[in-house]
Amino acid sequence: MKIFTGNSRGGISSASLIGLAVALALSQAAAVQAAETDDESTEAAMLSEVVVTGTAGGAAIKKLDASFAITTANSEEITEFAAKSTANLLELVPGVWSESSGGVSGANVFVRGFPAGGDAPFLTVQLNGSPVFPPPTLSFLENTTLFRLDETIERMEALRGGPNPVFGSGQPGLTTNFILRQGGEETEGAAKFSTSDYDLRRFDGYVSGKLADRTYYMIGGYISSSPGVRDAGFSAEEGQQFTVNLTKEFDQGTVNLYSRVTDDHGTWYLPQALNVPGIDASYTQVGTLNRQRQIIYGTTADPQTKTIDLGKGRGWDGSISGGSIRLDMSNDWELVDRFNFTSGDADTYGLVPNGGAVQASAFVLANPGQVTGPLTGQATGNAIAGTEYIQQFGAWEVLKDIKSFTNDISLARQFGKVKFTGGYYTASVSTDEFWSLGNTKYHVVRQGGEVVNGIACDAPTVDGCPTGFNYDIDATGDATTSALYAAAEVKATDRLTLDFGVRGEKHEIEYSVDEGLDGTVSKVVSFDETEISYTAAANYMLTDNSGVFVRINSGHRMPYFDDFRDNYGAFQDGNMLIQDVDQYELGYKYVGSNMALYATGFYTEVDPSIFVALSGSTPGEISTNEAYGVEIDGNYYTDTGFAVNLNATVQESKIKKGVNVGKEQQRQPGYQLRVTPSYAFDAGSSSVKVYGTFTMVDSRFSDNGNTVTLPSYEKVDLGVVVGINDALTVQVSADNITDEQGLTEGDPRNPAAPNGRFILPRSVIVSIGYRF
Secondary structure (H helix, E strand, O other): OOOOOOOOOOOOOHHHHHHHHHHHHHHHHHHHHHHOOOOHHHHHHHHHOEEOOOOHHHOOEEHHHOOOEEEEEEHHHHHHHOOOOHHHHHHHOOOEEEEOOOOOOOOEEEEOOOOOOOOOOOEEEEEOOEEOOOOOEEOOEEHHHHOOOOOOEEEEEEEEOOOOOOOOOOOOOEEEEEEEOOOOOOOEEEEEEEEEOOOOEEEEEEEEEEEEOOEEEEEEEEEEEEOOOOOOOOOOEEEEEEEEEEEEEEOOEEEEEEEEEEEEEEOOOOOEEOOOOOOOOOOOOOOOOOOEEEEEEEOOOOEEEEEEEHHHOEEEEEEEEEEEEEEEOOOOEEEEEEEEEEEEEOOEEEEEEOOOOEEHHHHHHHOHHHEEEEEEEOOOOOEOOOOOEEEEEEEEEEEEEEEEEEEEEEEEEEEOOEEEEEEEEEEEEEEEEEEEEOOEEEEEOOOOOOEEEEEOOOOOOOOOOOOOOOEEEEEEEEEEEEEEEEEEEEEOOOOEEEEEEEEEEEEEEEEEEEEOOOOOOOEEEEEEEEEEEEEEEEEEEEEOOEEEEEEEEEEEEOOOHHHHHHOHHHHHHOOOOOEEEEEEEEEEEEEOOOEEEEEEEEEEEEEEEEEOOOOOOOOOEEEEEEEEEEEEEEEEEOOOOEEEEEEEEEEEEEEEEEOOOOOEOOOOOOEEEEEEEEEEEEEOOEEEEEEEEEEEEOOEEOOOOOOOEEOOEEEEEEEEEEEOOOOEEEEEEEEOOOOOOOEEEOOOOOOOOOEEEEOOOOEEEEEEEEEO
8 A cells, every 4th residue: 555645666766867877977077077176285185084983992094094984074064064953964974864854852764774663773873982872772762862963073973884893882883973072272162143944042152272281171062942843832942961071181192081961852753644634844743732641551450640741852861971091002002991971861752643634523423432522622622623633642751761881992002014903892771761652632633733522532541441552661671781802904015904803792681671560570581692793804095095995794783672572572482682784895985186985885684673663562574684785975176166065875675584575675765865066255355155955865665565655855955154254154054945745754653544754844044153
């Protein structure tokens, strides 16, 4: 069944192929022109760019010398992108499909065809080289929820595959490492105020400088408030963050300490009715008339009630603190220790659709036994017309108190042409959770539509009515990971470099769940397994500014608490919950006088994959998945001020074994294309940069059965930055200027329901900044 309009997935359409081919042809033409242009400063900057992610001990290497696919974005590029969330920024990374349509938190991030039903099970977010939270995903919590962008970030590095299975947390998919600004000899900083057409009020700032001899500081943060891009009618998005970063340099090395305190939340945007006239990407069901809801939880013998505020949405109230010690010792020895401690609350409140929307008159005719009187609004008392649409929504509450501590210590030694590194990574994680899912009531389907009175038994009750779905849990868990790793880099010739890495990881879980809140622990987990991961690569420099690499790796996604709860039978019958991941990569890289091009071919196999549509329901599909494709990351510059960035991914992602063999993996676009041209010029004493981004996304399937098609779409963004003088800057960013109504997902809990989640609607942000 296809409930959405648009082209079905029979492969890449001819028009889309033509568009992609034209873009690639233009890129090649640009390469020819670039060969005739001599801009030594641009070329030198691109040739000397360094990265620290994906290397043993976080050692800095030139990006051109890296034997893995990594994308970088500096503070200027991050500012110009004007991301509304951390997940939104990941659209800059080839090979990544980021669904940031859920709001400031609650994204879904897919990597290179890795199978997933939601959240971000193959994404790790790092701060200064340490994971902010070792589990890439817990239910209702993925890593981007714990991290907010602001002016304190100097740059981002995003590594796909490569040596990920060996270093850090050992998660084999995508690692995004955010590097904080550091202070220097001179005092400098910035202050910026932003507003928007959706009544955003935000102040950002940072200042850095010298505290004492060889001791430096950076402090900064933001305060923000708005009703949200989808107007909730109240301050639905509110947050503040404060970061401090201290650095001490001495003859033998460097010590760095940082702490980031965040309290930020926003409305959780969910799939919405697609069969109701007037409902589009600007709609949100949460509003003043319904944000306060009483929920019932517990057993029928001892029911409990509480009132929750759905306006809190999803967010993070906690801290991320850590640091590093880097010591350069005698005889070419180097010791590096990186550590991080995260603690806080990551709670979720939302109105979750339960089935499709129907007209009130049709509902009354079809369900006379449930109608107890005239249909009226609970908050206003107004009559509900028969032509109005009504829909069940569940008031969900998920409370998570999380903590984690990680430490990664490594010792490196140079032996002639061989550099050897040995290390020990350890992580401890704890979670204390309370869930109440369900609590459904009929609402009027309109912006902030209220609860409908006059319908009985539409929510879990204790008076003998059918209760429908309700899932309440109280759970607590602890996880410990210990890993030894070793890596070697061999300079075989002047142009050929080989690198190898191996990791032995011991993963332990202790977890208990009270399902139903009846005081009985229904599921108990004691898990202890060890796995070996490895990677090997060869990097050959064809010239001083071009090269190729080939890499193989084999890693694992280790299970965490939700994997056991949702798949308890699989755990009891034998451990099926460790996902084995094999990846193969072939890359080409080139940096010329005005051009940088990185292209990576990849093949990935993940076995097994267990997809569960809804916690508390029957475990779902078990399968083996594969994906192959090409990522392209290209930049072209001229000395006349014109530049263009090309970010493209073409892939095939299939279910290889198990349920739905031969079907495409859900929510994985066959192609993505982002082209960003820009033009910088002087206007009198001012500087101006105009830029725009054209995005094309292929159609996808909403489910693994490929029964629901999500249409392809195109999106256009525009921006301009005006440097009035060396200090004062004005930026205008317009997102989705054509107000494209693209869909990122259907209804993951009920694929047959005519519901879907739109990309964010058109919005404009204006910022005025001052640098000193």
